[in-house]
Amino acid sequence: MNLLRLPPTCRPPSHRRARRALVVSGVCLLWGLAGLTLAPSAASQGAAGYQVIVNTKNSHGDARRELLADIFLKRATRWDSSERAMPVDLRLDSPARKAFSQGVLGRSVAAVRRYWTQRIFSGRDVPPPQLPSDEAVGKFVATHPGAVGYIGPGPVPTGTKRLEVR
């Protein structure tokens, strides 16, 4: 979504109809908020401090951001191809995790942690396993065909490939 593009109704308010202007302003505000909070740019993935990796046997070269978010929040358990997805996280204090949380999950690491705390203790599910380093993530993804992880900027580990986020 283009952040700068506003709907045609979002024109400067008329002095004659203050109420209408208020409604239009509300619509503009919501539109702007939607633009600000909807999908981050996929092209910014590398520069944003993370890159998503999957096993080289994974048939996907790219994936929708929403699908990735659902996989990491365990709302989705499979890839579009029906292969079982195995997400793996980095440590809470990892810069790549912070960037990934904001860029793909659309929320802070703390908010994601609160999400999992709710689900763990209400018996819904448990979070993906956490690994201590990019190397550990690379090794895990390289040895599990359905696995998906993220690492910081740099070369992609052997046996994995970068997944573009749409």
Place this chain on the structure above:
Amino acid sequence: MGANLDVLQGDCCRRTRGVLTSLLLALGTLAPAVARAEEPALDPTDVKIHAFVSQGFIKTTANEYLTRSKRGSFEFSEVGINFTTNLSKDLRVGMQLFAHDLGPIGNYAPSFDWYYLDYRVRDWLGLRAGRIKIPFGLYNDSADIDAARVPILLPQSVYPIDHRDYLLAQTGGEIYGNKRVDPLGEIEYRAYGGTLDLATPVGPTPGISVSDVQVPYVYGGRLLWLTPLEGLTAAASYQALRFDWNYHFIPELIQPFQMLNLVPAGFTGTLPVQFRVKLWVASLEYQVGELSVAAEYSRWVGKFNTQAPNLLPPHTVNERYYAMASYHVTPWFTPGAYYSVYYPNTDRRHGRENRQRDLAVTFRFDVNSYWLLKLEGHWMNGTAALDKALNHGTELDALDKNWAAFLVKTTAYF
């Protein structure tokens, strides 16, 4: 109706406090698992262990609230430990042991908070069987979990902590799933049916006892819409259940009650009661950046079916709503506030005993990833949420109208 539900509130069977000590010792034994939680757990058949321990303190300026709070009370403890594992790639089992104490309820009696078999056929279809947390509103299924929220007490109009035995979990089955419906966002549904397991409560007044408490059914569901506006969630929940029980009057009470026309002529001392309850709540939550806001509106409709309509009103509707906000200022500091309103009977809104307004402010401090501390103040108007029995039998209209409650709570969890 909330007050009517209190009729079922009673002392759970008292168990030794050593049970809590045992659980705490178990947690101590499991301390290495705290570290393990940060380490790789890559075998999907691993047993995942999580636990929490909370201790709170309540002090009120007037009126006894939840516990003997006027003098200050530490009877506000929770402990839980859960185990989850995958038996196959689609089949998961889990259970949580829980014990708590809050004034007259809980008394550290350990129980299964939840246990289940969960078979996820597809993302849009999963099946659970066992004792399952009830999805009602945004937070009911996590109402026990201090670490999952900012306030110590969730808005008590919609999530009354002293009603947890009726509202938190049901024993039966559930179907659930989620489906993305681009470009409209995502829909998550849960539908359940089963029963509740209740301990026999004490009678509402001396001379009247209760027996044969049963819940023939409880069913309901929640539809949750994750809108295309990132962070904006809307939900609607519904629940219906029926309580059956018998009141037994001592012979000395029968004639006075008949003279007051509260029980029918020919009353022999046993009064069968059916109490049907229907609850619904509409919910809205918006999380943007570090700001989180939520609002919910709920009505609970209760219908008594008895031979004594003058004693138990045939139809009661109560109203409950709140608005809440919190802001994650730093990784270790989150302030929050809410305003919550409860009317036990929508036909009678005047008088302190017929309303409860609650303005609450909370400061949450996350000392580290496993330990938090909260401070909370409540400025109350009304007495409808108070328990007459806990206030030495004083009628609600005779209790202090304006009062405050201050709470401190600390929780460790992993």
